[in-house]
Amino acid sequence: MTQRFKITLEYDGGPFVGWQRQDNGPSVQQALEEAITAFSGETQSVQGAGRTDSGVHALGQVAHFDLDRSIDTAELLGAINHHLRPWPVSVRSAEIVPEDFHARFSATGRAYLYRIVNRRAPLALDLGRVWWVPVALDAEAMAAGAALLVGHHDFTSFRASECQAASPEKTLDKLEVRRSGEEIQVIAEARSFLHHQVRNIVGTLKLVGQGRWPAARVAKVLAAKDRSAAGPTAPPDGLYLTNVTYD
């Protein structure tokens, strides 16, 4: 009897070409599929809620896959994590779900965290885990700019040219910027996001933070519906998929 499993996982995106299987290097999807084959002998495909790019991390990615053989979730967790070594991927929890559950299509919300370390000194312990911005950033100005993006909009200005979404219209439920010491965090929540949407937003807010653009310009960037009107794409290092929600 085939059972469908939902897993929640954490990973360091650094060594991967991204979530999705590609010919040019290791992917998180491939690491998981190979771990599943290693303990079950089955060849199963794993579907993820968010197709994170190369270098993007996850604290709460969700994925699903089927297994023909019967296994309880505690045993599954031990076996999959064992066979994921030495990849920096860890399955935090697993549960059996109905066969119509789909990690990507059933998701009703996604949350991302973007971490900036704003200080003169280069990174040491946080290398690859945050975006180092040595010029002083005004987090309050960034927050004011961010507030102009919340709601239902055409986000063409923040959409990668390779984006495959049917429509550039998305509803951004939350976009908050807060500083704690030398770290600035941007928290973004929506039902779904366009390709590079969070990183393009962060790259724009950084220009506001350093005073090159007034916060009000963010509204003009949005209205332009033109990718070249916005700032550059922020690096993947600071981005974390933190949570995926389901009804």
Add this chain to the structure above:
Amino acid sequence: MTQRFKITLEYDGGPFVGWQRQDNGPSVQQALEEAITAFSGETQSVQGAGRTDSGVHALGQVAHFDLDRSIDTAELLGAINHHLRPWPVSVRSAEIVPEDFHARFSATGRAYLYRIVNRRAPLALDLGRVWWVPVALDAEAMAAGAALLVGHHDFTSFRASECQAASPEKTLDKLEVRRSGEEIQVIAEARSFLHHQVRNIVGTLKLVGQGRWPAARVAKVLAAKDRSAAGPTAPPDGLYLTNVTYD
């Protein structure tokens, strides 16, 4: 005119044999001395406040060195950090100090943080940065055991056999254990520590946390003045030198 500089630095201890120069691999001290030579042309020795072991990290190590040529601290910071690449070492601040300042001998206090991640799922993002303990730990029991070690004691039971300190007596000013979610942090403060003292204490408190030893046994371990009475040495990965104080 020779000037003495005090620097405060952060590093990932993972790629190093430790703070101190050794024949068997790269050290933080060597990385700093080579960076100084690279921008100044001078061969100067760097003295650190704490001789952290291989794999032990620093958020606030302090060191000093002399320079014969004149340089202001902002220029020094830029130059030294530039030449430290690609080592994961970052100098956070620099100041000119009197010529009798000594990073190690003038220090009046040192603070360490030990991070444990206590969960079933293996590490992904925190690999090499924390001690992963998959068995459930009772942080309150650990805190009760820790309280028995605060004060002036003969810490022979927690002292590495290679320790070169003149006396096994130390005054532990603070030893706190606290849990936040899946992370348990041990904070230790003293004027100075014996070799492996924090890691041997943490290895002992872990046995208390998992219920193998009652908290009260920590007092007996201390009284035994015998290294074999205490628990094993906790791994270096979770240890951070966070702060060094001077009068």
